[in-house]
Each structure stands twice: as C-alpha cells, then as structure tokens.
Amino acid sequence: MTYAQVILPLPLQGGFTYEVPPEAERQLRIGARVIVPFGRRKFYTGIVDSVSDRKPEGYELKAIAAVLDSGSPIIKRPQIQLWNWIADYYLATVGEVMKAALPAGLKVESETYVEPVPDFEEDPKARLSEREVIVLQTLDHAAKRLTVADIEKLTGFTGVNALIGRMIDKKAVAVSEKLVERYAPRRETYVRMAFGHGDTEALHRAFDAVASARRQEAALLALTDMSGIMRGEPSEVAVKALCERADINLPILKALQQKGIVEIYRKEIGRFRYNGLVTASLPTLSDPQREALNAIHASWRDKNVTLLRGVTSSGKTELYIHLIDFVLRQRRQVLYLVPEIALTTQLTERLQRVFGDKVVIYHSKFTDNERVDIWKRLLCSDEPCVVIGARSSVLLPFGPLGLVIVDEEHETSYKQQDPAPRYNARDTAMVLARMHGAKTLLGSATPSVETYYKATTGRFGLVELTERYGAAVLPEVNVVDMKRARLRGEVKGPLSADASRTVADATANGGQAIVFINRRGFAPVAECSSCGYSPKCEHCDVTLTYHKRIDRLVCHYCGSQYPLPTVCPACKEPAIEVLGFGTERVEDEVGAAFGGATTLRMDLDTTRSKDSYQQIINDFSGRKADILIGTQMVTKGLDFAGVSAVVILSADALLNVPDFRASERAFNMMEQVAGRAGRRGTPGHVIIQSYQPAHPVLPYVASHDYLGFYSYEIEERRKFLYPPFTRIIYIYIKHRDPREVDSIAVAYTHALRQLFGNRVYGPEEPHVGRIQQLYIRKIMLKIETEASMTKVRTILRDLYERMHSVPGSPIRSAQIYYDVDPM
The missing domain is CATH 3.30.70.600 (Ribosomal protein S10)
Known part of the structure; x- marks a missing residue:
C-alpha cells in the first residue's frame, strides 16, 4: 500500500497522510492535486508533497477520493520548496501558503448546500423563529438546494450559518456537500484542411468538388490563403476569423466538412493575446545609463543581488528593458515585480511594444479563470517570457527563471498584511531567484534603509544613477508653514496660496498637476460642533470617514456603513458637521478653485474594477484632465510627461505615525510623488504643506538628499536597535x-x-x-x-x-x- 503526504489549504501545522487507492498509484505525482476528505463531510483540494510505503501508526487513515492531475503536476518541486521557506521564515503554515499561491480556479472544494426536509412537521416544543420560517419559505419557493450565500442574498439575513445550525437541530433542513470546480477553460472553434500541407492534387479535387457552390468556393479560397497550406507556412485558422474574411456562416463550413474537405475542431486557448505589433526597438541609452548597465553586469559576477539606486526619472526602466532582452535571448524567463496593479498598465504597453506576446501580466484584479490560464501557460511551457505582476506573482510556477526585477523595492505594498502568510514579496523574490540560479535587481530612487545598508556593507552589489535622463533636473521643493499661512489668511480650502499659485501656473502654461493626500473619502471626521461627539464604528475603535458620493459614514477597517446623523445622538442638537479633507472633498474643492480645469481622482474608491486603473492613467496621460488627485497610488513610479506641479497635502499625517518606520515611509512617499514633476525637461515645482516645517525629515525631501536622510535614519536605528541591526x-x-x-x-x-x-x-x-x-x-x-x-x-x-x-x-x-x- 502507498501513502501520500498531502498539503491542505488550512491553517494547520504539517501535512496529512492519506491512503492511495491501488488504481490511483500509477497516476500519482508529487505536486499533483488530489481531492481528499477532511473532517466529517468536507472535501478539499490538496497537493501531494511526498509519497511513502510506510504506514503511520496511531490513527486510522482515509483514502484519497480522486486524483485531479493524472498527467503532469500542477505544482513544480521548486514551488513546494519556496512554500516551505515562506512558512518557516514568516511563521505561517504551508497550508496558508498554498491557499495564497493557488488561484481559486485550481481549487476544487466542497460547498455546503441546504435543502428542506420533506414532510417536515414543526415540534410545538421547538417552534421555528420568524427568521427560520422565512428561510424555510425561501427554500420551498426556490424548489432546489441553495448555498448559504444564496440564502443570505435572498433573505438579506446575516449570521445564516448559526440559523441553519438551529434549523438542523429542529430537523427542518438538511445539508449536503457538493464538489465545485471553479475553472472553465476558454475554447475556440478552428478549421483545417482534411489533407496534408503541400498536397496539390487533393486541393485541386477539393476545388472541383465546390465548383458549382459559389460560397463554399469562397470559403475554400480564404482558408487556403489563411492557412498557408501551399506556402509551407501552416497556421491554425479560427472559424470566426474565416467567416468574417469570406463573408460566410458556419453551415457553409459544415457542408465542406460533410464533403471531407475540411475538419472542424474545438481547442482550449489562453485568454491573453497581444494583438498589437512590436513597434519599438531597444531604447537608446545615455552615457550614464550605459555605464550603469555595464556596472550591473559586473556586479552580478560577484553578487546575486544588486541594488540600482537611480533618482526619479533617471531612466531605470530603460535599463530594465535592456536586461530583460539579455535574459530572453538566453531563452530564460524574467519576473518583473511592481508594487501596485496601477503600474502594470504603463509598463505592459511599454514592454509589449518591444517584446510583443512574450509579456505576461498577473495580478489580483484578474478573474479566477484568467489567473489559471496564466498559471497553466507558465506551467506547461519553458518559453522565454517576462511576467509583470504585483506581490502574488512571485508564487507562480516559473521554469528557467533567469532574472528577477523588483521595481520600487522600498514599497510597503510588497508586504502581505492579512491574511497569512504575511510574506514580503521582495525578500521572497530574492529567495526564488536563488533557488533558480537567477540574478536579482532591486530598483528604487529611495531604497529601504535595510536594503541600502546591505548594499553599502557589501552584502548586495550597488549601482547608482544620480542624473535624470535627458538633462532634466529634479523639481524645486518648497515647504509651506501652514500655521503661519492660516494666520495670514493665505489658506482657502485644502490649498495654501503658494499651492494654488503653483497649480494655476502649471495648468495655465499647458502643464498638469498632481495633488497628493493620503486619505480617501470626503472628510475623515464627523463631529458635533456643540458637544464634540464624533461617531465611531460599532465594531472597531476608529472614527468614521464621510463619503459624499454614497452619503454615508464608512469604517475603513471593516467596511461598515452608517447614515450621517442629522441630530447629535449625545446632545440632541442639529450640529453634526464634517471636518477635514479626503480625496473626494479635495476633488470638489480643487474643481471649484480652478473652474477651467478638469480633474481626475485615483484612490481605492475609483479603481475597484480591473480596467479603472488603466482608464484613469490613459486619460491623464492623454491630457484629458489637468489635475490628478490621489492617494499613495499616484506616488508609485507612474510616468506622466505633462506634470510640472505637485502639491502634497497633510504631510504631518505621514510623519506623525507611531511606528519606527514612519520617517522612512514619509520621506519615500514625498520624494517619490515629488519625482512625478518635471520629467521631460520642463522645470517642476513641488509644494509640501505642513504644520511642522522644522521636522527633521522635511529638509532632506526639499533638497532631494537621500544619502543625508539615510545617514540620519541609520543612526536612529542603530541607537535603538531597530532593523537592520535586529x-x-x-x-x-x-x-x-x-x-x-x-x-x-x-x-x-x-x-x-x-x-x-x-x-x-x-x-x-x-x-x-x-x-x-x-x-x-x-x-x-x-x-x-x-x-x-x-x-x-x-x-x-x-x-x-x-x-x-x-x-x-x-x-x-x-x-x-x-x-x-x-x-
């Protein structure tokens, strides 16, 4: 008897051993998916971690219910090794890593269905509650089994699981489990000749057979040309494309099939195809860029990891493109990590113009089916390609990986917060590269303190680009003392007079402006002007943020929504007002202050759909808007040629955070958003509004002095024993x-x-x-x-x-x- 150690997507230590049925022994592979029972009624998709002929002692084993991957495994062995490293280092379980890594479409799990018990008679001693009666009526009306989610949706109830449990005890309903397959492959219909390429006699006979059928002849002519059957360049032909080309319909093709001339077949295809052309060659490098490129290659002779510190708009992306080309020509793969989904939009278009369909994109905004298609493409092929993705793409099944690029390596977005595993994709990517014998390039204008420390102490290689591309200069930065400005009456709405003047000058001269405030919603606080009462979330210890668009107070931690009170619940006075500024309110105020200017907003509320990022970025890049208001999304490496002004509102909210990384995060964020200005030769101007103009971090931002800030911060870390010293x-x-x-x-x-x-x-x-x-x-x-x-x-x-x-x-x-x- 054979026994398999199986990883389950559960937060439980270790794997679980199952018997392998004799008929499944020849199909089983390490890394293959299996369906296994767990608990009383549940079934889960597990991954085979190891196989043994030794039976564990001390407990009864269950048998594997089904093997899903009888051909080839869905997980490669290096992936399981990476999962184990993540679980070990980040104090998680391998099951939690598996759950994060596998797209939902690859997990076949049991789903609980609820149905009414036939001929149910209510017990007078255990009567159904009003809510239970409504659930039972809903089930009867549906006349079929429903999932718990369906019941919640139809009844509007919450806490349905507990309700169902009580109804089971009263024998009013029964539950059953059904295995659910979430992935549906995309298939397309193709057509081909029923004879081989170059068979001239068979082709003549085919045309003779359709000589009296004009539309069948047109279809055959088009298929001959599109398939390249007589040119020695055979290619597959989609039925849809052929019908459009020959102006025919499917019955015409079926008539050809009945005559034995063509074959019509269905084929599984990927959901992603680059339909454009490769229109760009490798970018021309300046002398400093060429020196940096040579220095990177030289660094890799001794170090596996190299840090590229290049000031904003120094042309780091051009270097990345040259390095990607170098690796692709070696027939190896590249992982290009970016901190935000928003960045994939501009990068994808830029790289596709150079590398065409070798560019693959992967992030959480894709559907389950789309992510499975990308997973299978990488799993089943070792073709050279470049994968552009956010955090989760580090868990994909790479083949011959040759290079990992981590752009904006300092970004906190690379760290997974909830749920577990709470891994850092930057650090995980370095481990992934090492496992594949690949090199890693970390890029940033403002590297994290830990990374720069490792680079300056010799653990990583270090290459620096200190000049902007094309002789562009770094923007001029001015810090506005908001306390003094308010005393002088120089503040209107969220903007000081200096900020208003800077934005007005930019838009009047045909430029664009970015207004950055790291707070979404309309107003961060609702407060009674009479007694000071401020509504808080019932579930979290936070004040609620007012969102004008939906006219609700929203908790940004749990998502609960509440109506804005018209009367104060504490003093009963009609004195509730909203205070402060979020992106929504700033958009209104800026739109009113600059009446002739058009605005766009980029925050979590405006970018919930997959295409919303791209639409906003394309509109702003295409000069359809003059001013972009946004949260930290606008700080992350976006390249807008027309931006000549940047305003940073509420810098104090970045600086005054009770965390040892607050100064580093504030410096990085302000320096990065400042770097969006003046990227194409036009002088840039940046205004930072603060009530603490003497804060030690602000002079470093104003002078773009990363090295000065690093020296200041590393001594603080050394003094109090914070990373990188612990x-x-x-x-x-x-x-x-x-x-x-x-x-x-x-x-x-x-x-x-x-x-x-x-x-x-x-x-x-x-x-x-x-x-x-x-x-x-x-x-x-x-x-x-x-x-x-x-x-x-x-x-x-x-x-x-x-x-x-x-x-x-x-x-x-x-x-x-x-x-x-x-x-």
Missing part, C-alpha cells in the same frame, strides 16, 4: 473580551520573557485597539539578525502548544499570529 517580530493577540485579551497578553509576555529575556517588549494596545469586535494587544520581539528563524519558530510553537494544552486556558479562545519583518 529582526522584528510582532505577536498579535485578539479576543472578543477586553479583560481576557489583557490577561492572555500579560501571561504570554511573561512566558516569552522567560525564553527570550529582554528581547521582549510589551504588551501594548496598538494604534487601533479593536477591529471587527476583536480587541488587540501587541508584543514586540527583537531578535538578532544572525539568529535561526527555524529555531525561533520552534520555540514559539512549543510555547503556544504548552499554553494551549492547559485545561480551561483562555488562550484557546484567542487568535494569536505573528508578523515577521513588519512594514
């Missing part, structure tokens, strides 16, 4: 009871101190202490950089299991998770 692990504890969470946090911290000594800090309540009804406490663990993460993981896991095994321990009802290298 490794940080945050331990979060969540519980519905505030007293319980405090008790658990104190006990957990005490136990940690017994193991790690003075490396443990806390516990403390984080900046937002309650989210979705769960109270949160945070413990910080500082670990030496040379310490083994495997050993740390073992210690933390043993501690958790020891505390969890105590009878009646409150830790059993708490959520505990880890964030390694938090951003």
